[in-house]
Structures are given as structure tokens and as C-alpha cells.
Amino acid sequence: MKTYLGLIAAAALTLSACSGENKPAENTAAPSSTVAASESVTVVEASAPVVADECSTLINSNDAMQFDVKEISIKSSCKQYTITLKHTGTIAKQAMGHNVVISKVSDKDAVVKDGIDANIEADYVKPNDERVVAQTKLIGGGEETSVTFDVAKLAKSEAYEYFCTFPGHAALMSGKITIVE
Ligand SMILES: [Cu+2]
Incomplete structure (x- = not known):
């Protein structure tokens, strides 16, 4: 006993x-x-099965303006790919919002710049921005969101990045996306 x-x-x-x-x-x-x-x-x-799938990934973000995933490798055998973004912090999206936006590396600066002009109601992404391959909503502390996109939208010959378009975040919060066999 x-x-x-x-x-x-x-x-x-x-x-x-x-x-x-x-x-x-x-x-x-x-x-x-x-x-x-x-x-x-x-x-x-709840999100465990999503993480186990090789055609998806979970990115955690926090109040210190960080993604815990530095690079995403997408298998070319995946027809679609899902990115789940979780904000493990506590600060509201108005002050520490995060999203995941994907574009060509060469478009990144312009997408980020136009996103700032688009303001928070548009999740800091210019509406109908054709340079954006995929984007999640902007979320605050304790929230979670996800986006699923066609892998065919990513050309193997191009270099892509994912980043947060909240003003001032993209320099720290970004990573490479590569297509692998
Ligand atoms: Cu952010």
C-alpha cells in the first residue's frame, strides 16, 4: 500500500x-x-493522426516569434499537402498573430510588403494575391488552423519558402520548402 x-x-x-x-x-x-x-x-x-501522415506537417509557433519547423520537405508522391499551424503562446493575434504563407522565394518580399498594406482583417495577405501558393488564417495564442494545397502548384525547378506575414515577423519566421522524391 x-x-x-x-x-x-x-x-x-x-x-x-x-x-x-x-x-x-x-x-x-x-x-x-x-x-x-x-x-x-x-x-x-486530436491532431496526432495528421502528424503521422507523411503528406502533412505540424508547425508550432509561439509568443517569441518562432516556428519550430525550419524546413519542410514534401514528397513528390503527395497529391496534396496539409500544414497545420498551432500557436502555443498566449498573446492575441492583434499583437502576436501568426500565419503560414507560401510563395516563391523571389516573390516573398513583395508578398510580405503587400500583406502589411492589406491589414489584419485580410490576415496580412493581399486578397487574391496570385503569388501566394497557399496560406493559413492568421491566429493568436492558443489557436490552431490548417491549410491543404495541391502539391502540383509547386514547380520542382523553383525555390519556395513559407513565412509569417504579420508585420515584422517574416525575417525570423520563415523556412524553405523543397520537393523530394
Ligand atoms: Cu508571426
Whole structure:
């Protein structure tokens, strides 16, 4: 019986240690961080099958203006590809919004510049911008979104990047997309 209680205590400690790791900046709001942690566990379970699929990827973004994926390799055998974007931070999209926009590397600067003029209602992407291969919505802390696009839209001879068009983010939040066999 003693051993049993000890195990429970150890498990509880492990759990609290885990949620502490996930939310290092939330020591000011301990009760709500517990709720946030259990909510995020549910979301991870729901999106697990998507991550396992080789024609999709999950990109986490945060309040520090970072994507956790630095490069995406898309297999040419994939007809369609899905990018799921998750914002693991807590700041609203008006101040720390993130999206994933794909264009040729040579179009990136212009897409970002026109996106700033397009403002937040248009998710910082110029409406009907033909240089944009695919885009997600702009999301804030705790939100998740995804986009699915035809892989045929990406020419093998071209260089593409994915990036966030929130003003000032694209320099840090971007990565290469390559088509692989
Ligand atoms: Cu961003």
C-alpha cells in the first residue's frame, strides 16, 4: 500500500513537472496554466493522426516569434499537402498573430510588403494575391488552423519558402520548402 501511494505521488510530481516545462512563463498564473495544459493535451491527441501522415506537417509557433519547423520537405508522391499551424503562446493575434504563407522565394518580399498594406482583417495577405501558393488564417495564442494545397502548384525547378506575414515577423519566421522524391 505504501509503495502504491508512493507511485501515485511520483506520477503527480511527473505530471506537474511536465506542465511546468510546457508553460515556463506562466508562473504568474498557476491555476489557469493547469487548465491550459490539459486543453493542449486534448488538441495534441486530436491532431496526432495528421502528424503521422507523411503528406502533412505540424508547425508550432509561439509568443517569441518562432516556428519550430525550419524546413519542410514534401514528397513528390503527395497529391496534396496539409500544414497545420498551432500557436502555443498566449498573446492575441492583434499583437502576436501568426500565419503560414507560401510563395516563391523571389516573390516573398513583395508578398510580405503587400500583406502589411492589406491589414489584419485580410490576415496580412493581399486578397487574391496570385503569388501566394497557399496560406493559413492568421491566429493568436492558443489557436490552431490548417491549410491543404495541391502539391502540383509547386514547380520542382523553383525555390519556395513559407513565412509569417504579420508585420515584422517574416525575417525570423520563415523556412524553405523543397520537393523530394
Ligand atoms: Cu508571426
